[in-house]
Amino acid sequence: MSGVTLDKIVKRYGPTVAVDDISLNIKEGEFLTLLGPSGCGKTTTLRLISGFIQPTSGAIHFGAKDVTGIAPQHRQIGMVFQDYALFPHLTVSENISFGLVERKYEKQAIKERVDELLALIKLENAAERYPSEISGGQAQRVAVARAVAHPPSVLLMDEPLGALDLKLRETMQIELRRIQQELGITAVYVTHDQSEAMNMSDRIVVMNSGVIEQIGSPTDIYTNPQSVFVANFIGQVNILNCHVVKNDRETTELNYQDNKILTRSSNKLKTRTKIYLAIRPEDIKITSKPPTKSQNSLKGIVSEALFSGNVMKISVTIDGGDIMKVECPPKANSFVSGDQVHVNWMPEDCKILLG
């Protein structure tokens, strides 16, 4: 087992650049997720780490070992595929022992390891079944057991839960995380599902059109997005186009369609600079009267109010045309569309983004 380092990796297909100069340091034992929309280069990056494709330029290291140019079968990787790719002609236990046979384990050692893994994935009773005879969730666990049977340097997973239904997916997220932590294995996980990434990862790498937008822990990425793309991709966000009026030590004053908005001073921005202001829907309160304290506040009309169980999802059309999404507890907020309201939020709950 080891960490993985990507050093200035570029992958071109003719004139298209799939991965554009990515450098990344994955720590030993870390669960790292590559997250992004389809076509962002996340799967290409995973395939570069696995060795199924080779980079146009740059180097890949597993620990101290340079594996650039080495074929996948000599890389000591474990790979879990989207629809599992279990060998249909082999039983569950034969699937799990496949890699052990290739690595020339003793017969007795193979048997012990397979039993141990069957216990880990709780499938002792299905050992002699064929892949066509087990459920999707079970196949998923077999695929993981097969990948980690011979402990790999790194476990690579390509949207492994994509084919499962929602309930099972949530169970499997916990299960996968448990297996990864029990084995203390370095894992790289590819998904386009942000909640999956948030639930499982130590760190998330948000990718967009071949480049890394941001790297950070799930909390960091959610509360402190560095770009409009990241803010939009992880959870819901309201973006207001503003410009800077003045900047002092503690606060920055912004102008949004002639409304004064205050935010924490974090940047040394010049007056008149155009910026994007990001506010999460759950940080906004709705009142029918203007707020008294030093909150930011905009006037508007409720255009839609949806009750969805644990939250009330309200859309407010701000005077000026922008629509703000608000999420609030349903009990205290009985607004209906057409109501005149004020949307309010604290200066520390909004964030200036430059692009």
Add this chain to the structure above:
Amino acid sequence: MQTWTEKIIMFIWCGFSYVFLLSPMIVVMGASLHGGEFSAAIKFPPDEPSFQWYSKIPAEQFEALGLSLIVAAVATFIAALIAIPAALGLVRSNFKLKFAVSSVFRAPLQIPAIVSGIAFLQLYYLIFDTSGLMLAGTIPGMLLGHVFIATPFLFGTIVAVLQRFDHRLEEASYSLGAGRWRTLYRVTLPTIMPGIYSGGLYAFMVSFADVPMSIFLTAPGFVTYPVELFYAMENDFDPSILASSSLVIVFCLAMLLIVQKVVGLETLLRSGGGSAR
């Protein structure tokens, strides 16, 4: 829900199909039980049923049957050795003449077998003229022709199975430390095996039943079973031919049942492959 009319139409149509497909065999097997005096005409239903004609099957026919089985089995095996690598190579590569090469492997299907037979005979005469080696009427000569007509059947089914093959199975194998040959042996071949079996079954039957080409490659004392039957029909027909044919029909049915038990005819006919899901 089916209405009654639909059910009746369905029943009649299926019944008709079965009668159409099975009646020739039933007539042959029935008439082989003819128990009376020698008669040059087929008697169906047979009067005074007996197995007398079964004891009068000429020994040459059994010899010919043996030759045919050997030729068909060996020809199928050699055809598989040619068709498997050819299909693997062609499906996975991408070169300019890919379709041309692919058509070459299917070409024997488009040539009437009688033309192939004449061509092979001419070729063997040419080889005889230049080297003094006579291939016509020998096992290698016969095999060459049978491999020629059997290969396209294996090639076609294997290509079809490979095109549906999930390449991630091979990637999974590589990721588990298996090299190219190990992956071929442990993953690729086993998953395309149903295709190889079903293609092989076709190839075997085509070779076993061939008359138009084999008739040119026989020699006195070296005759395949269908050709022997053909001669017998032409020259001295008697019900022992029906008896011998019936034996082969029973033999083929028994083979099918065994294959069904061992491999599963369902898999064969679907020529599954790729994935059992």
